[in-house]
Amino acid sequence: MLLPAVFAASFALAQASADKTAADKRRSGYQDMGAALQKMQDDDTANPGMLFVQLGQQLWAKPAGAANKACADCHSLADMKGVAARYPAMAKDGDKPIDLEGRVRLCRTVNQQAEPLAPESRELLSLAAFVANQSRGLPIAPPDDPRLAPFRAQGAAIYQRRQGQLNLSCAICHDDNAGKKLAGVTIPEAHPTGYPLYRLEWQALGSLKRRLRNCLIGIRAEAYPSDAVEYVALEIYLMDRARGMVFESPGVRP
Ligand code: HEC
Numbered sequence: 193m194l195l196p197a198v199f200a201a202s203f204a205l206a207q208a209s210a211d212k213t214a215a216d217k218r219r220s221g222y223q224d225m226g227a228a229l230q231k232m233q234d235d236d237t238a239n240p241g242m243l244f245v246q247l248g249q250q251l252w253a254k255p256a257g258a259a260n261k262a263c264a265d266c267h268s269l270a271d272m273k274g275v276a277a278r279y280p281a282m283a284k285d286g287d288k289p290i291d292l293e294g295r296v297r298l299c300r301t302v303n304q305q306a307e308p309l310a311p312e313s314r315e316l317l318s319l320a321a322f323v324a325n326q327s328r329g330l331p332i333a334p335p336d337d338p339r340l341a342p343f344r345a346q347g348a349a350i351y352q353r354r355q356g357q358l359n360l361s362c363a364i365c366h367d368d369n370a371g372k373k374l375a376g377v378t379i380p381e382a383h384p385t386g387y388p389l390y391r392l393e394w395q396a397l398g399s400l401k402r403r404l405r406n407c408l409i410g411i412r413a414e415a416y417p418s419d420a421v422e423y424v425a426l427e428i429y430l431m432d433r434a435r436g437m438v439f440e441s442p443g444v445r446p
């Protein structure tokens with residue numbers, strides 16, 4: 193198949209140019225995986241996330257809600273290129289930032305006037321994966337929007353703060369001990385390069401929020417409610433920390 197080959201080639205090129213920046217030692221979780229899992233991510237016919245992308249493509253074209261409009265009636269696919277690589281962003285007329293899933297949910301209720309899509313539902317994740325896939329191979333490029341700054345600072349503070357019964361911060365694992373093993377698992381640098389992604393442990397596609405929940409539960413901290421601004425703040429911080437890295441969705445992780 194020509195298309196995956198082209199994608200793989202552009203991905204390899206983007207990685208190569210990232211490697212050229214000698215000072216940039218950041219590693220995506222992709223680079224911490226074994227060859228078999230890397231191959232699974234790279235091969236569209238083997239990457240389970242691509243099934244969700246295909247489902248998302250069908251949903252994209254399907255009219256829904258009282259407005260009886262499909263995503264495709266209001267958006268060209270070309271307009272979606274690069275969008276996932278710069279979210280979370282401020283919602284127009286809103287005072288809070290939203291992540292990509294939040295944006296899709298908003299279009300669903302406000303623009304399609306349809307039933308809300310439940311967090312982590314198959315439909316929501318598929319639509320998000322389809323949109324995210326349009327940014328695959330592009331550099332992560334958060335917007336320079338001053339309204340995001342306080343949320344980024346909030347995310348950075350959460351990242352540095354010790355919490356949970358284990359009294360650990362994200363930074364202790366993902367900055368100070370990245371690359372080391374924890375119970376046989378390599379601790380990655382926690383870059384949000386691949387979301388939504390297919391995690392073998394979940395046997396499903398999942399959002400970055402779900403991944404963050406997993407880490408909070410891992411340190412026996414109380415996870416935030418699913419619509420908490422804390423998650424979006426952490427996402428903004430992590431995307432900024434990964435600025436310039438290659439966006440990979442749908443990623444595969446162990
Ligand atoms: C005790 C160490 C530890 C702490 C503390 C921790 N994590 Fe993690 N985190 C991990 C491990 C280990 C993985 C990889 C899990 C796996 O593959 O099973 C991971 C995975 C991740 C990933 C996925 C990276 C990828 O490649 O997809 C992100 C993002 C992340 N953590 C963010 C956070 C954030 C934010 C916090 C703080 C709220 C945090 N983690 C706290 C150990 C930790």
Ligand code: HEC
Pocket residue numbers: 252259261262263264265266267275281283284295296299300303304319323
């Ligand atoms: C009736 C028209 C309409 C429909 C239907 C619609 N949208 Fe939107 N969408 C918009 C408008 C208008 C905006 C820009 C709003 C803004 O600037 O905040 C937008 C913004 C977006 C964005 C952010 C784009 C960016 O550049 O930041 C995404 C992603 C998106 N929509 C996805 C979807 C998906 C997925 C669906 C189907 C589930 C959908 N939209 C259905 C009108 C629509």
